[in-house]
Amino acid sequence: AQSVTQLDSHVSVSEGTPVLLRCNYSSSYSPSLFWYVQHPNKGLQLLLKYTSAATLVKGINGFEAEFKKSETSFHLTKPSAHMSDAAEYFCVVSVMDSNYQLIWGAGTKLIIKP
């Protein structure tokens, strides 16, 4: 069975410092992986996606993620946090054996300290 685990429910960083949001997945097949961001009382925005091409994926707003099959991880990073990055982040996996349904992580709330 497939699953997604976001290892931290909350991450707090100072503005200008690096961001690391961790995500591990479990899948019997080669997965497609996504990171979505949701700002308070807003809809979902796709940050980036991995679909079996380059393992280092660059997304919007300076975010990137690296697919590591050996570690079954897809951690999200950003070199320098901005106040506007404060939001909820979801790691999501889509797998063929579930008819491409999306399996959602529990979310990580990113807090940016001034």
Next chain:
Amino acid sequence: GAVVSQHPSRVICKSGTSVKIECRSLDFQATTMFWYRQFPKKSLMLMATSNEGSKATYEQGVEKDKFLINHASLTLSTLTVTSAHPEDSSFYICSARGTGGLIYEQYFGPGTRLTVT
């Protein structure tokens, strides 16, 4: 491209009444649409999957008679919350999947905030 809209964005209704939420794919045809529910400070919960022209498939624990889903065309799906109660208050999000190409990718609407008083 791949824009999905939802209407209304917010709705307040009285207990016992029904509310209809529309989900439209604006620039592509969506053979499959999904309806999610999001509780405060929680992740998304898939409620049902609807394929154009056929009955929706509901996830375990979701009452199909309470949450009526219609997917009558390739660009429109509706969710009707019947006899709404305060516990139905939530953020409802739809997504759509296209007819070709990126079958693994869903495009999300902006969500509808339902408050039942």
